[in-house]
Amino acid sequence: MGAIPVQETHDPRPTGKLFALRWKHEHLRAALLAAILVFAITIMFVSLLQKAATKSITIIDNGVSKVISTKTSNVLGLLEEQDIYIGPNDHLSLAATDLLKEGSRLVIDRAVGVMIKADGKQQIAYSSEDTIRGVIESLNIKLAEHDRVVPELGSPLREGMTVSVVRVRKEVTETQRPIAFKVVEQKSAELEEGKTKVVTEGQKGVVVYKTEKVYEDGKLISQEMIEKTIAKPAVQQVVAIGTKKKAEVALASYNGPPTAAEAKVVKLNGKSVKVKRMLSNVTLTAYSADFASTGKSKGDEGYGVTRSGTTVKEGRTIAVDPRVIPLGWWVYIEGIGFRRAEDTGSAVKGKKIDIYYDSESYANKFGLKRGYTVYVIGPVKPSSD
DSSP states (O other), rough: OOOOOOOSOOOOOOOOOHHHHHHHHHHHHHHHHHHHHHHHHHHHHHHHHHHHHHHEEEEEETTTEEEEOOOOOBHHHHHTTTOOOOOTOOOSSSSSOOBBOTTTTEEEEEEEEEEEEEEEHHHHHOOOOOOOHHHHHHHHOOTTTTOEESOOOOOOOOOOOOEEEOEEEEEEEEEEEOOOOOEEEEEEEEETTEEEEEEEEOOOOOEEEEEEEEEETTTTEEEEEEEEEEEEEEEEEEEEEEEOOOOOOOOOOOOOOOOGGGGGGOOOOOOOEESEEEEEEEEEEEEEESSHSSSOTTTTTTTBBBBSBOOOOTEEEOOOOOTSOHHHHTEEETEEEEEEEEEOOOOOOSSSEEEOSHHHEEEEEEEEOOEEEEEEEEESOOOOO
16 A cells, blocks of 8 residues: 555645735835824924914904905015005004014004195195194194194194194284363353353373284284273363353344345454454363264374365364354454364353364364454455455
């Protein structure tokens, strides 16, 4: 019989080389999966970082607003990124080195050029202020209490506008003026009719006027009287008027218009003049065009203009009662000369004449004179011959 081969009952054990190959294969796959996972995580992390670095920023440039996305970290980088020019007088709400964060707001106020006129000078100023007040303060222009700014300080600032600073000065001055005293007449039976005697001398008073003058840039633009004070009251003059009867003298009447029969020729200042009426015992006073006599000063409306419309003139003008001497008529005042009735006055009544003089002091010295004879001539002045 032949030999029967012996068969093994299980698989042979693996060799060391096969085991190493299997281990390497399994670990390579794990490493590959780990690498893929790390890469994915890295990509995700980088994406998150990039997303976190992008910020939404609001820029308001000269009133125009826009929202942008940026990765820059500060204001300076943002301006460079957006190519935004900032002038030397423009104003930023944030500093150039300030860090940006989500929702940051950058306001750019653009400067405008305006013409500033002040104190006799003018200059062009650039400012990013919103109002005229802001640019005035930024230029350190001091304003006094009454100074004015045109346009007003609260007006908005606009490109190319002109701003004027008007220097206003108010000045209060005091002026003293004399007060004419009144003349009071008292009847006296001790004096003959037609005679007068000063019982109490009159004294002038003093009135003080306070005047406010307003100057703009050194030029007087207005003046106004703000106060009137009687510093010294006037003392009235008392004059006794004689009432004792004396021998009657034939005198021409001064009431009513003259008649042809009343006219007669007399010698006046060496001239033969036909007169229409003679007035006796006439009272004379004097006045000027100045404030004490008329209440008006030079420059006032109607200063120096008479009731008849003429301009006062020394040596010609007198004020009369038109019921006694018609306006426009010539008269001859004994000791004074020829005069023309051109003016009236509230105190000129009856046989009383107020003679005009240029000098206020002379008119004051003239005083009150009585007992004069006046010849009423007519509307035509006597000729030299």
